[in-house]
Amino acid sequence: MGQEKLIIALDGHSSCGKSTYAKLIAAELGYSYIDSGAMYRAVTLAAMDTGLFNDTDAPPFSRIESLLGPMELKLKHNPDKQRTEIFLNNRMVEDFIRGMEVSAHVSYIAAISAVRRKMVEYQRMLGHEKGVVMDGRDIGTVVFPNAEIKIFLTASLEVRAGRRYRELIEKGMPADFEDVQKNLAKRDHIDSNRADSPLKQADDAMLLDNSEMTLEEQMIWFRDLYERVRSTGDETY
Numbered sequence: 001m002g003q004e005k006l007i008i009a010l011d012g013h014s015s016c017g018k019s020t021y022a023k024l025i026a027a028e029l030g031y032s033y034i035d036s037g038a039m040y041r042a043v044t045l046a047a048m049d050t051g052l053f054n055d056t057d058a059p060p061f062s063r064i065e066s067l068l069g070p071m072e073l074k075l076k077h078n079p080d081k082q083r084t085e086i087f088l089n090n091r092m093v094e095d096f097i098r099g100m101e102v103s104a105h106v107s108y109i110a111a112i113s114a115v116r117r118k119m120v121e122y123q124r125m126l127g128h129e130k131g132v133v134m135d136g137r138d139i140g141t142v143v144f145p146n147a148e149i150k151i152f153l154t155a156s157l158e159v160r161a162g163r164r165y166r167e168l169i170e171k172g173m174p175a176d177f178e179d180v181q182k183n184l185a186k187r188d189h190i191d192s193n194r195a196d197s198p199l200k201q202a203d204d205a206m207l208l209d210n211s212e213m214t215l216e217e218q219m220i221w222f223r224d225l226y227e228r229v230r231s232t233g234d235e236t237y
């Protein structure tokens, strides 16, 4: 395989460090990083703002569909803050989508096929020139089934809950360890059991459990995989 740009699909369980890992890989290769979860979180925020969750976990499909029609999502790089930010109908919502309230509702929204269709279309458009690292739940199975590198990342529930809890506290957001752990377990359950594009390891994805790995160790593992794919075109070799 020559030096043409690749698509790297990074899927896995909730809060196992996919975005940190994906950003590092993207920076090393000079690729763009695309956080597909931010898109589902932004749609959830829009549904919450419209009051669709008032008395229910799962809002009516018809109301979600009418919300989706005119909805405009955009990812833009902010060079000052050195991060990609998500815009919902031209409003920058990056700072409102990471908290526990959105986390509590997002998996219900992500199970709706009309939502997935719109998100997948945007994700494919963003990846059409390749040179992207995209993280999510269905990137290697549905969005880019032909991605040259597919990684399925996981870690123990306790480790993942500890990481997310610390992340929220560091950002000054309210968090309770037990609530965080319950939310991760619940999202994993809904994400893995939904009918449309459930979270699962693609047949040709490489599994990485990073429960006891440092980021540097994960990067060493990645470089080895990348070199194998570059030299043989086959990540499973």
Ligand code: CDP
Binding pocket: 013, 014, 015, 016, 019, 036, 037, 038, 040, 041, 106, 107, 108, 110, 111, 135, 136, 137, 138, 139, 187, 188, 191
């Ligand atoms: O909290 P964490 O970083 O693990 O999750 P996220 O990547 O921000 O994704 C939030 C939620 O969006 C997931 O729990 C899924 O319900 C949904 N999602 C999805 O269904 N498909 C994707 N490709 C990405 C996220």
